[in-house]
Amino acid sequence: MKKLKSGGGWPAIKYTLQKGREVGGIFKLWKAMRTKNACKTCAVGMGGQRGGMVNEAGTFPEVCKKSLQAMAADMQGGIAPEFWSTYSIPQLKKLSPYDLEHCGRLVQPVLYEKSSQYYRPIGWEEAFSRICNRLKEIPADETYWYFSGRSSNEAGFLLQLFARMLGTNNVNNCSYYCHQASGVGLTSSIGSGTATIVLDDVEHADLVFLIGGNPASNHPRIMTTLKNIRRKGGEVIVVNPVVETGLVNFKVPSDPISLLFGTEIASLYVQPHIGGDLAMLTGIAKRIVEMKSHDEKFLQESCDGAEEWLARLAEVTWEEILEKSGLTKSEIDDMADRYAKAKNVVFSWTMGITHHEHGVQNVQAIANLALLRGMVGRPKAGLMPIRGHSNVQGIGSVGGTPKLKDAIFERLESEYGLSLPTTIGKDTLECMESAHAGEMNFGFCLGGNLYGSNPDSVYAAEALSRSGMLVFLSTTLNTGHAHGLADETIILPVLARDEEPQPTTQESMFNYVRLSDGGKPRHEGPKSEVEVVAEMCKRVLAADGPLDWDSMRDTGRIRDAISKVVPGWQAIKDIATTKKEFQIGGRTFHRPEFNTPSKKAKLHCHELPPLKGSGDELRLMTVRSEGQFNTVVYEEHDLYRGIDRRDVILLHPSDISRLGLSEDQRVTISSSTGTLDNILVRSFEEIRSGNALMYYPEANVLVARRPDPQSKTPAFKGVVITIKA
Ligand SMILES: Nc1nc2c(c(=O)[nH]1)N[C@H]1C(S)=C(S)[C@@H](COP(=O)(O)OP(=O)(O)OC[C@H]3O[C@@H](n4cnc5c(=O)[nH]c(N)nc54)[C@H](O)[C@@H]3O)O[C@H]1N2
Numbered sequence: 001m002k003k004l005k006s007g008g009g010w011p012a013i014k015y016t017l018q019k020g021r022e023v024g025g026i027f028k029l030w031k032a033m034r035t036k037n038a039c040k041t042c043a044v045g046m047g048g049q050r051g052g053m054v055n056e057a058g059t060f061p062e063v064c065k066k067s068l069q070a071m072a073a074d075m076q077g078g079i080a081p082e083f084w085s086t087y088s089i090p091q092l093k094k095l096s097p098y099d100l101e102h103c104g105r106l107v108q109p110v111l112y113e114k115s116s117q118y119y120r121p122i123g124w125e126e127a128f129s130r131i132c133n134r135l136k137e138i139p140a141d142e143t144y145w146y147f148s149g150r151s152s153n154e155a156g157f158l159l160q161l162f163a164r165m166l167g168t169n170n171v172n173n174c175s176y177y178c179h180q181a182s183g184v185g186l187t188s189s190i191g192s193g194t195a196t197i198v199l200d201d202v203e204h205a206d207l208v209f210l211i212g213g214n215p216a217s218n219h220p221r222i223m224t225t226l227k228n229i230r231r232k233g234g235e236v237i238v239v240n241p242v243v244e245t246g247l248v249n250f251k252v253p254s255d256p257i258s259l260l261f262g263t264e265i266a267s268l269y270v271q272p273h274i275g276g277d278l279a280m281l282t283g284i285a286k287r288i289v290e291m292k293s294h295d296e297k298f299l300q301e302s303c304d305g306a307e308e309w310l311a312r313l314a315e316v317t318w319e320e321i322l323e324k325s326g327l328t329k330s331e332i333d334d335m336a337d338r339y340a341k342a343k344n345v346v347f348s349w350t351m352g353i354t355h356h357e358h359g360v361q362n363v364q365a366i367a368n369l370a371l372l373r374g375m376v377g378r379p380k381a382g383l384m385p386i387r388g389h390s391n392v393q394g395i396g397s398v399g400g401t402p403k404l405k406d407a408i409f410e411r412l413e414s415e416y417g418l419s420l421p422t423t424i425g426k427d428t429l430e431c432m433e434s435a436h437a438g439e440m441n442f443g444f445c446l447g448g449n450l451y452g453s454n455p456d457s458v459y460a461a462e463a464l465s466r467s468g469m470l471v472f473l474s475t476t477l478n479t480g481h482a483h484g485l486a487d488e489t490i491i492l493p494v495l496a497r498d499e500e501p502q503p504t505t506q507e508s509m510f511n512y513v514r515l516s517d518g519g520k521p522r523h524e525g526p527k528s529e530v531e532v533v534a535e536m537c538k539r540v541l542a543a544d545g546p547l548d549w550d551s552m553r554d555t556g557r558i559r560d561a562i563s564k565v566v567p568g569w570q571a572i573k574d575i576a577t578t579k580k581e582f583q584i585g586g587r588t589f590h591r592p593e594f595n596t597p598s599k600k601a602k603l604h605c606h607e608l609p610p611l612k613g614s615g616d617e618l619r620l621m622t623v624r625s626e627g628q629f630n631t632v633v634y635e636e637h638d639l640y641r642g643i644d645r646r647d648v649i650l651l652h653p654s655d656i657s658r659l660g661l662s663e664d665q666r667v668t669i670s671s672s673t674g675t676l677d678n679i680l681v682r683s684f685e686e687i688r689s690g691n692a693l694m695y696y697p698e699a700n701v702l703v704a705r706r707p708d709p710q711s712k713t714p715a716f717k718g719v720v721i722t723i724k725a
């Protein structure tokens with residue numbers, strides 16, 4: 001497959017037209033994309049009351065392939081009833097993620113029972129009574145509740161409340177496999193777990209660090225901002241073991257000049273080893289202090305722990321930094337020089353930073369580096385984790401986490417007289433481990449693909465299958481509906497957010513709460529997520545309690561509750577009538593006053609972790625291709641990396657010859673966790689030698705369950721492997 005020289009551009013536009021044809025006309029697709037609903041894919045934040053394809057700076061039209069794919073998927077026809085008696089479970093297991101997604105929309109509840117090889121359609125009444133009877137019979141702590149990040153704040157809030165009123169805190173979300181390290185790391189540094197800035201701040205930065213992310217594929221709308229910064233003479237430093245085509249040059253489709261000629265994105269591109277970022281960040285900080293380019297006054301007045309940290313920087317040797325980062329002294333000096341010269345600096349990062357056993361330390365080190373020059377706590381500069389799912393941040397904000405924020409817990413008790421459990425809730429991986437040990441009797445997934453997103457796929461299937469009953473609220477089929485089925489498994493079809501009968505809300509990565517109007521359902525059969533959860537509340541929880549569950553079918557009543565109990569969310573109360581979208585209070589830091597008890601930021605000291613792998617071992621990253629959205633694969637090829645298939649391992653040519661391999665050879669990949677056979681070797685000059693790339697979710701067979709002790713996130717990017725011919 002020919003490798004492209006830039007990201008975006010005409011292929012993205014051609015794709016738009018093609019998707020339009022698939023759903024019955026470009027006009028139809030355009031109309032669907034323009035409704036006033038929050039975009040369904042990433043968390044950069046698009047749509048809502050400004051209308052589809054408008055970003056938070058008001059730019060239109062911001063088109064991205066993934067949002068078209070997601071929309072086209074929701075516009076598919078319904079799965080016919082005969083489907084379920086035609087395809088047995090073993091046959092469903094053979095279907096690829098692409099095939100499963102393209103089976104169509106789920107339109108009726110289906111049930112799988114262990115004695116059968118098939119799902120069979122059942123009515124909603126039977127589904128509810130099976131689920132609710134089970135919940136009434138079993139101890140609450142034998143249940144677990146997983147939230148993906150596509151659902152609304154209203155559904156998320158109600159479901160976590162339901163689980164807690166049942167008596168468990170086993171409530172968690174896909175963040176534990178995603179940005180949890182950002183939340184934990186940032187909270188430990190500045191007392192708040194999300195971006196410290198708004199989109200307008202980034203637009204005014206003169207230097208952006210882009211660390212461990214591939215936004216050309218995964219957050220295309222951010223590329224418009226990076227283009228703007230470069231055009232104004234600003235700089236973008238990309239840190240990534242892989243030279244990603246779209247981060248070198250990108251053709252922003254909404255900008256005629258960029259579309260024709262392309263825009264250079266990276267002004268400097270450095271390629272550390274996988275896992276080498278902590279050493280690199282420490283090195284840049286050390287160099288800044290050596291050059292006396294740090295902000296002494298800011299460190300003294302606005303930070304705690306400066307002395308210890310500066311002492312630590314003085315003590316760590318250049319030898320250790322260079323060896324563990326894989327970079328040269330001049331590369332680190334170059335980054336430090338550019339950082340020292342810049343006036344307004346934004347640090348952004350994604351999974352290359354969080355998917356490590358030292359993910360939280362990575363995030364703390366980014367915060368340290370920003371604080372070193374006083375780049376947090378003022379406009380035009382700050383910290384910007386680029387979040388994943390379109391509402392993953394909102395799900396966390398409204399309580400989809402094992403531990404409720406103290407304020408939410410207290411207000412739920414005082415406002416509503418509820419008494420909530422105080423047991424320690426399990427995170428995502430802990431729930432899987434309990435299920436594997438046979439300690440779980442019920443698992444509930446509000447969207448997502450818990451099987452597909454898990455490390456150690458073999459173990460994950462075993463764990464899920466030992467869960468007694470599994471319930472999925474889903475829009476389309478995925479691998480998690482075929483693998484790891486429990487003795488009784490029920491799939492409930494739900495409406496997508498632009499089909500909801502009532503308005504819902506979503507939160508973007510810039511802490512902006514957006515209102516989705518909903519719309520006409522495309523199929524008869526699916527219910528809204530809120531309605532499903534409210535029905536469960538009504539059937540299972542006491543009728544004489546302090547909350548009237550029937551009224552909670554009204555998303556307005558749920559927003560009323562959110563406004564009373566979630567800090568910073570008061571303005572959500574009347575959002576459906578005022579249509580006023582809002583910035584959550586207490587999250588954007590334009591002054592150097594932080595959410596910690598001392599109001600100061602905290603600097604953290606770190607030991608540098610050893611570089612993984614030795615001898616013939618390689619470090620493996622498991623990443624997304626351009627043609628997928630998480631576990632959903634839309635296209636088998638990876639456009640920007642020029643790779644035509646997914647059963648491949650990408651290696652630097654020097655590693656191919658060092659290991660005595662050849663291009664297109666079939667090999668076996670092994671890690672301490674598992675083995676994958678029949679993988680094709682592909683030569684990939686763009687990757688730093690000593691490192692390898694494979695596609696997620698297929699490569700999850702190889703990923704260990706050993707998580708970062710602080711964020712509980714597995715090291716999806718730090719897998720040690722060997723390759724056998
Ligand atoms: N098209 C599309 N968009 C998406 C998604 C999708 O699947 N498809 N998923 C959404 C979600 S939930 C998320 S979380 C985001 C994910 O967005 P990203 O984080 O951009 O996604 P990944 O493919 O996991 O890979 C990240 C990048 O990290 C680099 N990397 C790997 N290891 C390291 C390392 O040790 N250090 C550094 N510095 N870099 C490293 C890889 O080379 C790759 O370029 O995207 C969201 N948007």
Ligand SMILES: Nc1nc2c(c(=O)[nH]1)N[C@H]1C(S)=C(S)[C@@H](COP(=O)(O)OP(=O)(O)OC[C@H]3O[C@@H](n4cnc5c(=O)[nH]c(N)nc54)[C@H](O)[C@@H]3O)O[C@H]1N2
Pocket residue numbers: 148149150151174175177178179351388389446447448449450452453454455473474475476477478494495496497529622623624629630631632696697699700703716
């Ligand atoms: N090896 C490896 N593993 C990883 C990662 C990696 O980089 N490498 N990345 C991790 C990351 S960052 C994440 S976020 C997780 C992803 O984990 P998840 O969020 O669990 O997985 P998705 O694949 O995004 O879930 C897709 C499914 O969501 C359902 N869905 C879509 N829209 C809706 C909706 O509106 N409502 C409901 N109820 N359901 C809907 C559809 O049925 C679809 O099949 O995977 C993680 N796992």
Ligand SMILES: [Mo]
Pocket residue numbers: 177178179388389
């Ligand atoms: Mo994610």
